[in-house]
Amino acid sequence: MGEDELHSAPDPSQPLIEHDAATSDVVSSGPSAKVTKNLAVAGRGERLLPEGTTDVWAHDGYAYMGTFNEPCGTGTGYIPGVGEVSLVDDVEAPGIVVFDVHNNNRPEYVGNIPSVANSRTNDVKVADMNSGAVLAHSNEPCNGGPGGFELYNVDDPTAPVHLASVQTDDPNEFLRDNFGFADFGVHNVWLFTQGEKDYVAAVVESEFGNFQIFDITDPTSPEFVSAWGAESLFDPTVDWFATSDFGQILEADAYLLDGFGTSRNRFLHDVTINEEGTRAYLANWDAGLVLLDISDPTTPTLVSQAIDPNAGDGEVNSHQAWPTSDGSVVVETEEDFDAFETEFEITSGPHAGEYDAVEGSFTTPIFTLPGRTMSGPTVYAGLACDGTTVPSAPSSDHIAVIQRGDCRFDEKAQNAIDAGYAGIVVFNSAAEGDEVMIMGGESRDIPGVFVGRSTGLAIMGAASADDLAVDDTGASIEVEATPGRWGNVRIWDYADEENPVLASQFDTVCSANPTDESCDPRGTYSVHNVVVDGDEVYISWYSDGVLVVDISDPYNPVEVARYNETGTKFEERNGGIQDVWGVYKDPMEPWIYASDRNGGLYVLKELGSGSENRQE
Template identity: 60%
Template sequence: MKQLKAFKLALVVVSSFMAFSASAAPPPVVTDDPDDEPQHVPSIADDLVRADPSAPLAAHDAAVADIVSDAPFAKVIKNLAEAGRGERLSANSTTDVWALGNYAYTGTFNSPCGGDPDAGIWIWDVRNKTNPEFVGVIQSPTGSRTNDVRVATMGRGDILVHSNEPCAGGPGGYEVYNVEDPLHPVHLASVRIDDPNPLAPLIIAGPVTDVGVHNLWLFSQAGKDYVAVTTETVFGNFHIYDITDPANPMLVSFWGAEELFDPGVVASGDVSRNLDAAIWLFSGFGASQNRFLHDVTITPDGLTAYLANWDAGLVRLDITDVSNPQLVSVAIDPTSEDGEVNSHSVWPNANGSIVVEGEEDFSPFESQFTIDGSGPNAGTYASSEGEITSPIAEEPGAEMSGQTTYVGLACDGASVPAGSGIALIQRGVCAFTVKGGNVIAAGYSGMVVFNDEARGDALVTMGGTAISIPGVFVGHSTGLAIMGVANAADLVIGAGGATITAAVIPNGWSGMRIWSYADPANPILMSTFNTVCSANPTDPSCDPRGTYSSHNVIVEDNKAYISWYSDGVVVLDVSDPVNPVEVARYHRTGSEFETQNAGIQDVWGIYKIPNQPWIYASDRNGGLYILKEYGSGSAKNAKD
């Protein structure tokens, strides 16, 4: 829920997919426009992007079998039941969960932010599974949140690492603790991370320093201990640190998806090559276009890393030599699921023959923009719904429709002609919020902003202060087509244009992909799996307040244990990767549960005690849940 800070890509503002974690993943650029107004420079719109190196892999992937669970409330629920819980009744506060021995650890999201006594890693004594006890907090650095936490027994004892991401101007990087006595954690190290590419400040037009960390993974290899880190740098998002001496972490290596685009690009020191690579990294598929690393899982032997690399796909690396990770393969199929890739989480089975990958998508509807009628320009065009505008889904018929009137830049209210219907506005000079406010005052019920000539048909998501009008952003040529003119010089303020319709149609949340790695160099997509609500966001069984994207996954004995936000915890049997079968689910609804949970079910994290029936799930609203998995019999009461 997928975070880079907002950067300027050669003076063109680009913000990443994940300021996030559980926040929506917007289209490639979110801007309020004034900061995006200086001189035009080479960008994605200028056709400088080289061919996608993942395309050949996608072409060889097998056809997808789309499996949809036949019953979100079926009898499989009986096979997974609540045993106990650790209450943290605070809306949207709890993040990931991990455990070691008799203690579980949960993180904290944006509120409370670091500096508040409740912000940080909550420690739970889970010796009594039916009654876990809160025993303390490892405080977050002031101004930062703790999205991820990992803990493992390593050479120097029980080591805990947690990520830092700014929530109020705090530091990034990660922290290292000794938790051999979980009641008295000992802080060992703070690590701050800069972009490893010395050209990054030049390409991004500013420093890329002290970046956030979103996820981590502890592992050992050849008698040494390491932590793998998902960094919010532009280049080299995958870092490996030697923490054999946990008080003195040392960077060993880094790798980034830019190597898929142009092998050796960072080492080359070539500005042009690195600029092209950066542009590629900020592109991708569907709504949330970027190719930045989100999560990593490393095999128990410490030799193989699986990288959930968003729109770069699922990357497998050989890290036998931790100082020099080597690419093995990329698993990607942009045609699967909803046209997104959004590789978010990953876990292999024990022998690595099957790998389960989770997609995350917070855009269950897609925009559809048409110029209506039978004229020469009638048809469908690319568009991006505004982040600050009223949701089109909440308009009558889930659409914004009407005749357009060209109103110019709409930066001066006095210059906007009075009217009704849809205001067609040219991008530039003032913020989208100002433009929207002025056309509302002039009587319009919707707005379409089209790009300026210099930036062409590149799309942005309109950001800034919210305004009470539906609206979309379209390319420059689309704006001209609406008015039926050849160039911007022919536009006349007050002239009527074509009738347009901007609608939103359901295209699903996101589910799971099951890959065969029988040949690790050539993974094959065997199937995808969705719940009823992730497949169809308008199904009557789905809570309109809910989030039905999959989130995290753990695989054990050919079962995938998945945290699935408002669908709860879902367990799949993936022993036949062509036909994954749901065998258990923990799902709660109703007013009584919402009172007990401080909100609807919203499961973020998942941890399973190896070879035991106990599962820990973190709910963003309610805290820690301890679940017990049962076999074919009914779990009437897990507390028995």
């Protein structure tokens, strides 16, 4: 079976990696963003690791943060099995970074809980369980390492005890046995308790059963309990974990990859579970927000699916969600890094007109080019897999037209760069026809789009690829990136949990309008994560910083606070522009913990009333 026949869940962080690569050298000339005045920095846990810090969690006077792709896990200090672990004494090392925040005004670095070799620790959660304070962190390969998750006892966070390493597999036996669908990465985790039983819920990047529950009542010997996946929305009558019907599997696979907009998958991205441990809120990307009844953890049962493809920009992209304490309101985030739409036109010749196209994920974003446009005359470069066969560009504005097949997209791009082309247009193979797709690969400094086969032939004025010869000239083309929007917040009324209603949406200036003059062009203005405490939502919004939104009326959300610093002096202190990934709130306390991808830990204090209030 080839890659085009069956797909496992994509790396959910890949768009962010590509965005980082594409915007690393963009210089901002924009002014500072608007700032409300009732959030103050109380303390700082400095970690100047560019694009290196991920989620944050706090528990019993300690804050914990994860590490992104670089530095990838080294395994230094990691002890498999049960045993006390020596913390790594390097705040910029991979693993889980621990700060003592008993004094929130003066966080003190404790050390790093070691990472597994060649994997990253994207997510971390800590909770009081029956067996003590348990820390769970995810493993995702960043250099071919293992997936799964790790468990630690952190009754004393300065001397953590490693309890178990758990491998996570596809629950479908046929896929495991015949196609090696085992040892998948875990993107997020959640700890919960029911009476005397303790559990971990894991977001597994498998084909089926992305939501998996493990019994960790004995945390040294976790046991798989159950799984659920969006394939059950496609056909609830099929036992997806038992089926060996390859036709059924391919049909479900097609459904899981046929969502909305640009990023079309329906795989699970994150999960939040209520305090009673009976309801799981699954942010299932283009399957929307799924509510499961897990009162019996062995049999997760669908309660409802909250989805509105017309909301926001129509991408859906359900990224993360958090309910109010009574479950009557749920706040959901839509993560969307594609703030511009692609318009493709053949501007000369007999086939002039508009055609479908999708911008590459690894190529230079067209919105960063002058006029947000890639345009020029074209030359046919064949498959462009052998650099010696790619004709030199006749001039610096020529675009290479390339046929899909035989080698990676980034290899084709590199050969076009070496031949002096200003951009690439890749058209589909005969087998795939006019289907358009997002090209993936390692970052290359050239803009590029993918088009259907008939579009590629129309550019070249040919009836068949057999009529083409390398170095043939084609029509001129123009590809424009037009402003769309970043991802925003959706607020759902769950008064009837079986029939949730979209109460409202919330945007910032920059998420709604990426070209507003107040928006730093280096910035990422998609929303990311939320925590709900009482009637207030605490939001990490990348380059918009940390926002607090009042949802006492879920149909009329009001922003009441924001922490958003900009400017040269801040960037020097922070190690780069503001880029807030994670947020955690001490319940019923004024302390907010935020993780900046460049600068590390920020402890914020929410001040009293009377400060500026504003709704975007």
